[in-house]
Amino acid sequence: MSAKEYRTASAARGGLLTVANVPNIAFGDRVHIRDKQDNTRNGQVIRSSNEEVLVQVFEGTAELDLESTWVRFLDEPIEIALSPEILGRVFSGLGEPRDYRPPIVSNLRRSISAAAFNPAARTYPKEFIQTGISTIDGLNSLVRGQKLPIFSASGLPHNRLAAQIVRQAKLPDDDSRFSVVFAAMGVSYADARFFQDEFASSGVLGNVVMFVNMADDPPVERLTLPRMALTAAEYLAFDLDRHVLVVMTDMTHYAEALREVATAKGDVPARKGYPGYLYSDLAEIYERSGRIKDRHGSITLVPVLSMPSDDITHPIPDLTGYITEGQIVLSRELHNQGIYPPVHISPSLSRLMKDGIGKDFTREDHPHVSNQLYALYARALETRNLASIIGADELSARDRRYLEFADAFERRFVQQGEDEDRSIEETLNLAWDLLSSFPPQALTRVNETEIAKYHRQSE
Amino acid sequence: MKQEDKKGTIQDINGPIVTIKLPGVQNGEQVRIGSLGLYGEVISLEGEEALAQIYESTEMVRPGEPAEGLGHPLSVELGPGLIGGIFDGVQRPLEEMFLKAGDQIPRGLSPLPLDREKLWHFSPTENLEPNMPIIGGARLGVVQETETVEHRIIVPPNIEGELIELAPEGDYNLEETIGQVRDRHGKVHHLKLYHRWPVRKPRPYQSRDNGVEPLITGQRILDTFFPLLKGSKCAVPGPFGAGKTVVQHQVARWANADIVIYVGCGERGNELVDVLDSFPKLKDPYTGRPLMDRTLLIANTSNMPVVAREASIYVGITIAEYYRDQGYDVVMLADSTSRWAEALREVSGRLGQMPVEEGYPAYLASRLAAFYERAGRVETMDCGKGSVTLIGAVSPPGGDFSEPVTSHTKEIIQTFWALSKELADARHYPAIDWVDSFSADVGTAAEWWHENIDRGWEKRRAQAMGMLARDAELSRIVNLVGPEALSSAQRWVLEGSALIKEGILQQSALDLVDTFSSPEKQFMLLNLILSVYDEGAALIELGVPVQELAEMPILARLRRCKELYDSSQIDQLKAFRDEALNDFKEIHSEYAQRGEQTA
Numbered sequence A: 001m002s003a004k005e006y007r008t009a010s011a012a013r014g015g016l017l018t019v020a021n022v023p024n025i026a027f028g029d030r031v032h033i034r035d036k037q038d039n040t041r042n043g044q045v046i047r048s049s050n051e052e053v054l055v056q057v058f059e060g061t062a063e064l065d066l067e068s069t070w071v072r073f074l075d076e077p078i079e080i081a082l083s084p085e086i087l088g089r090v091f092s093g094l095g096e097p098r099d100y101r102p103p104i105v106s107n108l109r110r111s112i113s114a115a116a117f118n119p120a121a122r123t124y125p126k127e128f129i130q131t132g133i134s135t136i137d138g139l140n141s142l143v144r145g146q147k148l149p150i151f152s153a154s155g156l157p158h159n160r161l162a163a164q165i166v167r168q169a170k171l172p173d174d175d176s177r178f179s180v181v182f183a184a185m186g187v188s189y190a191d192a193r194f195f196q197d198e199f200a201s202s203g204v205l206g207n208v209v210m211f212v213n214m215a216d217d218p219p220v221e222r223l224t225l226p227r228m229a230l231t232a233a234e235y236l237a238f239d240l241d242r243h244v245l246v247v248m249t250d251m252t253h254y255a256e257a258l259r260e261v262a263t264a265k266g267d268v269p270a271r272k273g274y275p276g277y278l279y280s281d282l283a284e285i286y287e288r289s290g291r292i293k294d295r296h297g298s299i300t301l302v303p304v305l306s307m308p309s310d311d312i313t314h315p316i317p318d319l320t321g322y323i324t325e326g327q328i329v330l331s332r333e334l335h336n337q338g339i340y341p342p343v344h345i346s347p348s349l350s351r352l353m354k355d356g357i358g359k360d361f362t363r364e365d366h367p368h369v370s371n372q373l374y375a376l377y378a379r380a381l382e383t384r385n386l387a388s389i390i391g392a393d394e395l396s397a398r399d400r401r402y403l404e405f406a407d408a409f410e411r412r413f414v415q416q417g418e419d420e421d422r423s424i425e426e427t428l429n430l431a432w433d434l435l436s437s438f439p440p441q442a443l444t445r446v447n448e449t450e451i452a453k454y455h456r457q458s459e
Numbered sequence B: 001m002k003q004e005d006k007k008g009t010i011q012d013i014n015g016p017i018v019t020i021k022l023p024g025v026q027n028g029e030q031v032r033i034g035s036l037g038l039y040g041e042v043i044s045l046e047g048e049e050a051l052a053q054i055y056e057s058t059e060m061v062r063p064g065e066p067a068e069g070l071g072h073p074l075s076v077e078l079g080p081g082l083i084g085g086i087f088d089g090v091q092r093p094l095e096e097m098f099l100k101a102g103d104q105i106p107r108g109l110s111p112l113p114l115d116r117e118k119l120w121h122f123s124p125t126e127n128l129e130p131n132m133p134i135i136g137g138a139r140l141g142v143v144q145e146t147e148t149v150e151h152r153i154i155v156p157p158n159i160e161g162e163l164i165e166l167a168p169e170g171d172y173n174l175e176e177t178i179g180q181v182r183d184r185h186g187k188v189h190h191l192k193l194y195h196r197w198p199v200r201k202p203r204p205y206q207s208r209d210n211g212v213e214p215l216i217t218g219q220r221i222l223d224t225f226f227p228l229l230k231g232s233k234c235a236v237p238g239p240f241g242a243g244k245t246v247v248q249h250q251v252a253r254w255a256n257a258d259i260v261i262y263v264g265c266g267e268r269g270n271e272l273v274d275v276l277d278s279f280p281k282l283k284d285p286y287t288g289r290p291l292m293d294r295t296l297l298i299a300n301t302s303n304m305p306v307v308a309r310e311a312s313i314y315v316g317i318t319i320a321e322y323y324r325d326q327g328y329d330v331v332m333l334a335d336s337t338s339r340w341a342e343a344l345r346e347v348s349g350r351l352g353q354m355p356v357e358e359g360y361p362a363y364l365a366s367r368l369a370a371f372y373e374r375a376g377r378v379e380t381m382d383c384g385k386g387s388v389t390l391i392g393a394v395s396p397p398g399g400d401f402s403e404p405v406t407s408h409t410k411e412i413i414q415t416f417w418a419l420s421k422e423l424a425d426a427r428h429y430p431a432i433d434w435v436d437s438f439s440a441d442v443g444t445a446a447e448w449w450h451e452n453i454d455r456g457w458e459k460r461r462a463q464a465m466g467m468l469a470r471d472a473e474l475s476r477i478v479n480l481v482g483p484e485a486l487s488s489a490q491r492w493v494l495e496g497s498a499l500i501k502e503g504i505l506q507q508s509a510l511d512l513v514d515t516f517s518s519p520e521k522q523f524m525l526l527n528l529i530l531s532v533y534d535e536g537a538a539l540i541e542l543g544v545p546v547q548e549l550a551e552m553p554i555l556a557r558l559r560r561c562k563e564l565y566d567s568s569q570i571d572q573l574k575a576f577r578d579e580a581l582n583d584f585k586e587i588h589s590e591y592a593q594r595g596e597q598t599a
């Protein structure tokens, strides 16, 4: 650590501090800033020349005066100390303990801004994860190493759903559970408490690393927090061979923090004031999930984000959807009807399910059943729409069957208990219960063998 | 200025944009900076200072560290060993980097793109002899690059003169001289199996030609409804999850191209792994060889440094032009051009350039146009024919096609495959919207179809398009006043359109049979479904109720024909057609009899 401190701060604006006449400072260097009261703040160099260095101050520059501010450049990137001891611990966005226990002591320290995985080093994720939730397992299956976000909105039960996934996720026929990395950005105390209690009551706490930034903590720390969390996840997965499930909530708070900093820096905004590099920035985070050749472990990523004004085209969900391998979308309408989990299947998607399901993985009829349910439900929603215009009585017998299907699908398939852990068999059988309300010739997405085997009328 | 003069120092680091003091460096020149030796290129000059964009992360780089100019602009190596490979956005070989450096891409490491040790068997062109004049682009000989690709070794386009020596048939590595050419200044050029070419400079050709035949992709909605000519340019816009990547992968798999170049530009790592895993196992439907034998990947995924992303599409198109110059039909797919445009935007933002729309610089439109302009069917320097077909995915924010990248692209391209969220949400795949999509080349494609498949193609295509348009109109009416408002004939149009949608337009990329449809099969299905529709329409005239027709069991099977019969089973399809039409005839005679009886 360089001991030299400078007192040459020449400007402070927003979260940015300019320091003059400090030669040869590295871009990205970590910085400690000592103020008049002798409190230390954290920062990072975001632009460097010999005349002037620009430092982003995580705690902001409020109450700093240029005269009595001391700046020390640590000559190292932002790092996290890693050891198996991180399991069971709680850290801040800068990796400092938040659980009143001593910091991790380890020789192993890694920069949190890891280099990108070489695409040639990856292997394609294929192992089906059973979450016990029908709308996910049956229709939008999650596989080990996938990044599958939950698109939610304020007031919807995304936390409960995320907790249920953490509780229930496992490979079928394999009882080993995931190690969990939990990253909370800008969350309320109630939400943080909820997850902590959840992990405690399901007995996984010792297998969880938590990184927590509360709503009233410095927003800038939200920028380092997911990178801390993922560096920890990479360590668990690729050094310790564990299968890691990373839950991040709420990515919207992350993106808002990014916008705040970008605006202070004067970056050119693209949409809704978000900087043009929001896509690349989010991708740096999301692409850290996956499977790597010759490594036993994996990183499965379930980010949670709330769609501002329930708008899926808002830049945050939009850019997320462009990066992740699908999305689980929650619906206010279903929620208001008392349906839990309120998964709106039409805009939901899992891009990686194709290689993780079917014969040898789940069941041979799974791909077609999923397709068939989607097609029928799409048609059923159209019919429901028509019925709302012309009245259900005006519908043909054929159309009425679709209407009934829509209701049955939502009530029986989508809806399930918060503690209900359905096996994939149960999910698929339930699907056939619903499909069997149609005559076989109306089911064009499943094949004749499957109909013969599973359609109730064929029995 | 000599190489060793171009040494300088770093002045300022602003993310990927670095100011260096480097007298004599040229605009566009490659530089290496810092103690790690990171690569980049100069993008503007001011006095002795140059602004460079760096292809790798500049974390922990400091002012005062050294910088040097390399004396040449960003260039690619062109020669045998490209096919089957995977390279990053500045042509670093990713497989080799993985073997050398492990899971993550290290900085400052830059192995040569092409293997220098490997021996290639070179056969010189017959009748080429010393003392003959030779032009750039002329074929010196061939090397069998993969089992399907014969790599034609050509004189670099910027060299011409007198051939003074040509190596005899034999095994050579890339660095051995296989020919010598004396130019008109008397300078002797030692030609090798490879040469370099700057990526931002289009490779020359004799002249441009019109497209004459469609690229057959095996995808029904593309080939039959919105054909794309070889040498043409095409955009695939759509919101996330609508199917842009699947469309591009399908084209990469099944198109009747000689060479396929797939550029993953700012997209997902796993999508490239998907190609790397599946292509070696899939067979080229035309040659029966593993698809990887004609495919090359450029991968600059979304998490890789954004400046190299900007370069990646130029690296891709330059390699495409190189194979074009060998007389091949090349398809280049870029997924996604929006990420390229965003890279452009990011750099321009860092340079403080004035943004014009949504943060994009004013030159976005002209850069896009210049890039797409590199597609085309040409007469090559040595009087052969070659083509580059360019298919770019576009990822409009919020799925809004009026945004700058989509709208500028739309003005440039000839074929537009617009993906729709509504169709994708209903799992109608490929979710290509038949209303928003277009092809400016249906006329030319028709000539090909008429000559090679069936004279009825254009008429049948128009009939199907007409029905889909009526279907949209009638559906609107139904949604206002209910189905009862429609006549029987109109309701039969709805049934017929449903058959077209399910039996032709929808095509599963995941189904082993359905994934590829030969042109013969495509026309058979089109003709079959329209014949059934026509027969039904005639019966409705006779008073047969729509309900009775709609419930005919043969229709459920008709919807499945696409996956029941593969492209080699045209005879079975014909037999099915006879059976189907027979069912209609039976109803016909039944009703005709009834008609007579009542008469």
Ligand SMILES: Nc1ncnc2c1ncn2[C@@H]1O[C@H](COP(=O)(O)OP(=O)(O)OP(=O)(O)O)[C@@H](O)[C@H]1O
Binding pocket: A321, A322, A323, A349, A350, A351, A352, A354, B238, B239, B240, B241, B242, B243, B244, B245, B246, B247, B267, B395, B429, B430, B431, B507, B508, B509, B510
């Ligand atoms: N022809 C098809 N057959 C079967 N499935 C398809 C087809 N087209 C698309 N899909 C489904 O749609 C999903 C999304 O497609 P794709 O990844 O191509 O979307 P995209 O438009 O490239 O999205 P993004 O912009 O986010 O990359 C695929 O994972 C697949 O499940």
Ligand SMILES: [Mg+2]
Binding pocket: B244, B245, B246, B267, B335
């Ligand atoms: Mg895509």
